[in-house]
Amino acid sequence: MSIRRAAIWSVSAQYTAFAIQFAASVIISRFFLQPAEVGLFSIALAAAMMLAIFQDMGVTRFISGQPQMQPEALGDYLTLTIGIAWSVAAILIFGAPWFAGFYDQPGLVNLLHLIGASYLLIPFATVSSALLVRDMDFRGLFWVNAGSALIGNVTAVILAAQGYSATALAWGVVVTALGKAVTAQAMRPVAPRWKPRRDKIAPLLRFGSASFLISASAAVGQRSQDLIVGRLLGITATGLFSRASALAGQLSTLVTGAINSVFYPAFARKRDAGEPLAEPYLHLLACNTALNWASMAGLAICAEPLVRILYGNNWAGVAPLLFWTAIGEMLFIAMPLQMDIPILLGRIRTLVWINLLETVAAVTILAMASMISLEAAAISRVFYGLVWWAIYAAFLTRLLSLPVRRMALIYAQSAISALAAGLPMILILHSQGAANVGLIDLLAGTAAGGVTWIAMLFACRHPATHEIRLALHSGLTLVSRLRRRGSSV
Structure with missing residues (x-):
C-alpha cells in the first residue's frame, strides 16, 4: 500500500x-453525567494508564520498525505481552481499595476493577495491530x-442512559478492548506460545527496556494530569479539566494523528534504504502545523459558545480551560x-x-499551577508546551540536521494561515x-475560516499546498473516471 493510500485509510x-467518541462524549455529558462523575472515571482511567506503561514494552514499535521480521517469534512476543498485561490487571484489581482510600473516593474501586479487566483482553490486539502497521495495512x-x-461507545451511552x-x-x-482483540485477531491471527x-x-526485551523508560516518563507526564488535579482540586475540577484536555487532544489527534501514524513505517523504510530524512521531516512538520494550528486556533477562539452548545450550562467551566489547552x-x-x-x-x-x-x-509545572487554581492549571x-518544544526542537534539529531558517519560515507560514483561519x-x-x-x-464561521485558511496557504506559498494540489488532482481524476463509466453505461 502506498503512503498516500495508507494515509487515506488512516485518516478515515x-x-x-x-466522530464516534465525540458524539458519545457529547450525549453522555449533556444528558446523563455530571462533571464529578466524569472526573471520578478520569482519575481511575489515569491510574490505569499510568500502569499501562508496563503493558506494551515497545512491542508495537519493535515489530513495525525492525528491519528483519521473524514470523516464528510472534507467538513468543504475544506470550510476553500477555504476561505483562495480566500483571497490570492484577495490580489494578487488587490495588483498587488502597487507591480509592488515597483519594477518599470509594466509587473508584468498581471502576478500577472493570478497567483492570480490560487489560486481560488488550494484549490479544497488540501484536496483530503491530503487524498491520508494519505491512501498512491501514485498511485492516x-x-x-x-x-x-x-x-x-454505544455500550457506554446505553448504560449511562440507564443510570450506571x-x-x-x-x-x-471493557467492550472496546474486547472488540479490538477480536477484530485484530481476525485480521492477523497470532497464537501465544505458552x-x-x-x-x-x-x-x-532489550529494546523494551529502553522503550519502557521512555513510555514510563511519557506516561507520568501525560497521564498524571488528572491524578494531580484530582488530588489538589477535587473530582469536579478533574471532570472539567479532563473534558477540556480530551476535546483539544482528540481534535489534535484527528487532524494530525493519522498522518504521523503513516509516516512512522514510511520513515523506517527510508532509513533502511539509506535515504536522508530531513526533507520528508520538514514536509511532515509543514503539514502538521498547517492543519493543527488552524484547528486549535479555531477551537480556542470559539471555546465559549462551543462548550455551551455541545455540553450545556453544567459544563460552562470547561470553556476557559479549553482556550488554554488548545493553545x-x-x-x-x-x-x-x-x-x-x-x-x-x-x-x-x-x-x-x-x-x-x-x-x-x-509534573512540576502542573503541580505548582494546580495549587493556585483550576484555570492556572490549564x-x-x-x-509546559514551550519547554517541551524547546527541548525536542534542539534535539531533533541536531539529529536530522534540520535547517533552522526553513523551520522558522514554516512556523511563520503556518501561524499566519492559522490567524487567517480564525479571523471570520x-x-x-x-x-x-x-x-x-x-x-x-x-458552522458559518468554520466554513469561512476554511476558505480564508486555504487562501492564505497559497498566498504565503506554504509547503502544504503541494498536498492540496495533489488532493484536488486526485478528486478531479476520480470524478472524470466516474463520468466516463456513467457515459459508457
Missing part, C-alpha cells in the same frame, strides 16, 4: 473513531480501531514524531534522558457576542 479511521487497522470504538453513572464509561472501556523462547524474546496543543505538535525518529535512528538512550527531563518539567499547559470567527464573536452565537454561526 481517525475521523470515524473521533481501520476496522480494528473504528469498529471497537463504535461498540465500546461513571461505571458506564468503564464498561465502555513456553516463550528466551533467544526470541531477548531482542524485544498548548499547538506547541505539542510543533515537533512531530519526537519519540519515533530518535528510536529509528538508534538514539534511544539519549531520548530516555531527554524524555525524563521534560517529564519532570510537566494555563500551565502553555508554559473572531468577527462573528465581536459582532454578536459569545452568548448569542449559535450552531449556525459556528
Whole structure:
C-alpha cells in the first residue's frame, strides 16, 4: 500500500473513531453525567494508564520498525505481552481499595476493577495491530480501531442512559478492548506460545527496556494530569479539566494523528534504504502545523459558545480551560514524531534522558499551577508546551540536521494561515457576542475560516499546498473516471 493510500485509510479511521467518541462524549455529558462523575472515571482511567506503561514494552514499535521480521517469534512476543498485561490487571484489581482510600473516593474501586479487566483482553490486539502497521495495512487497522470504538461507545451511552453513572464509561472501556482483540485477531491471527523462547524474546526485551523508560516518563507526564488535579482540586475540577484536555487532544489527534501514524513505517523504510530524512521531516512538520494550528486556533477562539452548545450550562467551566489547552496543543505538535525518529535512528538512550527531563518539567509545572487554581492549571499547559518544544526542537534539529531558517519560515507560514483561519470567527464573536452565537454561526464561521485558511496557504506559498494540489488532482481524476463509466453505461 502506498503512503498516500495508507494515509487515506488512516485518516478515515481517525475521523470515524473521533466522530464516534465525540458524539458519545457529547450525549453522555449533556444528558446523563455530571462533571464529578466524569472526573471520578478520569482519575481511575489515569491510574490505569499510568500502569499501562508496563503493558506494551515497545512491542508495537519493535515489530513495525525492525528491519528483519521473524514470523516464528510472534507467538513468543504475544506470550510476553500477555504476561505483562495480566500483571497490570492484577495490580489494578487488587490495588483498587488502597487507591480509592488515597483519594477518599470509594466509587473508584468498581471502576478500577472493570478497567483492570480490560487489560486481560488488550494484549490479544497488540501484536496483530503491530503487524498491520508494519505491512501498512491501514485498511485492516481501520476496522480494528473504528469498529471497537463504535461498540465500546454505544455500550457506554446505553448504560449511562440507564443510570450506571461513571461505571458506564468503564464498561465502555471493557467492550472496546474486547472488540479490538477480536477484530485484530481476525485480521492477523497470532497464537501465544505458552513456553516463550528466551533467544526470541531477548531482542524485544532489550529494546523494551529502553522503550519502557521512555513510555514510563511519557506516561507520568501525560497521564498524571488528572491524578494531580484530582488530588489538589477535587473530582469536579478533574471532570472539567479532563473534558477540556480530551476535546483539544482528540481534535489534535484527528487532524494530525493519522498522518504521523503513516509516516512512522514510511520513515523506517527510508532509513533502511539509506535515504536522508530531513526533507520528508520538514514536509511532515509543514503539514502538521498547517492543519493543527488552524484547528486549535479555531477551537480556542470559539471555546465559549462551543462548550455551551455541545455540553450545556453544567459544563460552562470547561470553556476557559479549553482556550488554554488548545493553545498548548499547538506547541505539542510543533515537533512531530519526537519519540519515533530518535528510536529509528538508534538514539534511544539519549531520548530516555531527554524524555525524563521534560517529564519532570510537566509534573512540576502542573503541580505548582494546580495549587493556585483550576484555570492556572490549564494555563500551565502553555508554559509546559514551550519547554517541551524547546527541548525536542534542539534535539531533533541536531539529529536530522534540520535547517533552522526553513523551520522558522514554516512556523511563520503556518501561524499566519492559522490567524487567517480564525479571523471570520473572531468577527462573528465581536459582532454578536459569545452568548448569542449559535450552531449556525459556528458552522458559518468554520466554513469561512476554511476558505480564508486555504487562501492564505497559497498566498504565503506554504509547503502544504503541494498536498492540496495533489488532493484536488486526485478528486478531479476520480470524478472524470466516474463520468466516463456513467457515459459508457
